[in-house]
Amino acid sequence: MLNRLSCIALFSSVLIGCGGGSSSSEPTEVNASINVSNSVTVVEKASVTITASASPADGTFNWQVISGPALEGFPQQTNEVTITAPDVKTDSVITLQVDYRAPNDKTASDTVVINVTSENQLPVAVVTQTEPAALPAKYPDTVKLSAKDSTDPDSNGAIVSYQWQQLSGPTLTLSDLTQSEISFTHPLLLQSQTARFSLTLVDDEGGEAGTEFSMTLESTDTPVIAEAGDEQSVVEFDTVTLDASKSVSVSGNYTCTWNQEDSGSVTLSISDPTSCKTTFLAPDVDSSIETKFKVTVKDPLNLVNDDEVTITINPKALGLLNDSGMESCFSNTALISCNDDTFIAQDGDMGRDSVASYLDKTGTGRVAFDFTKLNEFADELPDTETTFSCVRDNVSGLIWEVKEANTGTLPNTSVREGKNHYTWYLTTDGTAQDGSITGSANTTCPSNLHCGIQSLIDDVNASNFCGGSNWRLPTYMELLSIIDFGRSDGLQLLDPVFFPNTPSESFLNHVYYWTTQTSVDGRSLTQAFILDMLTGNDLAYPKNNTAYVRLVRTP
Template structure:
């Protein structure tokens, strides 16, 4: 009975199982496998084999990520063979394959290929952009461009030009680390080829090079002088004549400079290729011409000229102060000092005192000519003279006589003093028996036609100040002693005031007049009835 029950239960389970399940059994399930991910270099062959089951189905290949692969086959059966594309950086490519089994099953798989970048050298490209035509003539400029250089997997970051031949160094007229360069055709005696190399560097520090040949034609002669560019300068400035760019076939050059026109100047180092001179004192624009003779080692020579235009400086129409030295806190220093700028001696006529041409004589910028009592010119070394002409302003100045004996007895005695008003000074401060006034003194001098003139007068404030040397403070008088040798005794009036023609109207109407103290340069306004000295002036 128990045996029957077991058999019955078994038959019942079998009956409940039903028919065979739909779809493939475990023995015929389709499959595909592309293998492991891989790493390849750009340009390398990518070979992939699809392992499928069963083997009678169809495959379809697709690239689904990354830069496109050229000539990618979509129906490559079970084996795919393509070239990895060029990439700038390491890049992933994903390839997928779909397999359809004979019974219609569809399966797929993917594989990732990492394509490694292999940095490539940049390419140096040289273009000759010169307007001149080869072979190039002496001193023609040649421009070379590297702008068309390129890098297929990056960018060009740096340029460097150099001459790789060594027989004659070329002159570069621009920086050698730019994308263009300019050179000058040198002086050669025969057709000569020069080689210029361009090196470019990319962002991977890789380099590329290229070389261009530059043909230069033979020069017409053995010596090529170059006196330099024409110049425009100011009077008194130091001018450089530079022929150092002269050339010769044997690279040996000596020079001799000569002046061929214009106001004569003294050339410094006239037997050198670089000479100098000080631009002369001019009243109007003047043109000077100079010639250099360039000589090679065999005695062959040729000449070139240069023109120098000299313009007058605007030094004003007034005298300067006579202060020609500059100082710091401790004492004397060279002028034009950047730490102590704009001093008196740095500007005006005093700044060019050593270069000013003079008609007569005098220290610093002062220029006087001595006259006798009749107004005739005397030599600069004359010891006896009655007047002096200021050759800068053209004014003629009275020269006083020494103290008279008895005192105040000489008309032009240096000790005489006067007042502006007639009645102020007592008789006795001048040789007049009637009145010691400025007006009476001027009339007496004009009556004598002193120094050939009868238009003597008081100087203006500016005129008298103009002949005082404020840089000569250690003397009894600021008037140049060589031309104004006598001065009054300061103790007589307790000052050395000289009348000028300017009236002071500050608060006092015409009761006050300006005076200048020639011992120290100070000015004052004193009453017209006060006493002061007189030095007359006239314009011829």
């Protein structure tokens, strides 16, 4: 028996290692031995064959990977194996172990190291224009360039970074230059220009490759484009902004001039007609109106373009009743400016009184109140007239009785004298309403029938006072609507310019006026609401007591 195994020479890429042992004397039983080469170097995806020699012959082989990247087809049971080096990102080492079992069941093992050299293939850069769908692109199309068709030839490779750059052409505002796609808005151009871009790719093994892409950006027929902004629907008294700042010109510079094209029923004052962004105050309107504004945009080359915008002005929802008359606002301790962010939503901030200075009144009145004086035939009188019989509230449309001056001592007074007072007595179709109480005749009023409210209503209607015979007692809300809580003279809350001859005080320092509202408070309908013209407070008041009366009618 040989003391050392012979090495077998291999050609091409077949490699065999030598090894073994020796003995000073021939044993009675031969040990198994196996030899392979110590190491092999191969490029990724290339093939190599490795052969093991073993003794005694006719045993079985078993190859397996014990470290490094996995190999297809293992384990294997032959003395010669052919492997294909895996695709690796960096140089890698694979260790194979071969085990041999001899016919006499003796075993031996050996290992071989396979050095796999990484060989990266560079990415392939491809640029395509994917938007707009209809070519050629023109202002103001969104242009999109894509590198998504770029590839990495390595089967397990990937592109990990993109870097775009504009090399030449007009100034463009590009989206993120590190993404697979970039986009920009086609610029406004007086002449067609070529835009040139570069794209650099890096793959997951650090390989870098690039390409360039060029495209023609077309000129436009209109080198200045005016943009007057979107149509607007606003409310009267709003501050409306006209904005042409989205206009464009090939030079990037331009001036603006605004004009009201269609005044309709109103002519508006633009704060600065030569500013691209300007304002106007929406006027007082009785119904919705439309008006148009034209902006003329001119660039330094005297190239001009126009555009129009339509503004719809709607009435403010101010209601059919007057506001409270409070135009002032307050903190916890002092008078402050309205619209203060700390003390918000005050009466002076909202409603008709907050826009009183903008209201287009039919008559006159403090803050948002709007009254017209009428004579005994309901004809309108000048605002300066001091002798009048009735007052029309131009907000609610109601016509109010104006009391006569004091002429005598009760009951020797005139029918409509201001200091006459009555019990709550009303009839409907000749039938007294629930809880009505007739006051004694010729006591607190000059009536020979009774001093209930109905006696006054009947007398005034019989006279066709101020051209009407439908006079009645006002509701709670109607009477409240003529109270001016903003009056600061401390005398009364009815404006004496329009409601003269109101008693200064009575009824325990109050000036109580009846309303039609019965108080439903479990008292068998025996009380009705009154309003105090000194304080503005209301009170459920017994109907058998007396209070003042101010009649009202609809036109």
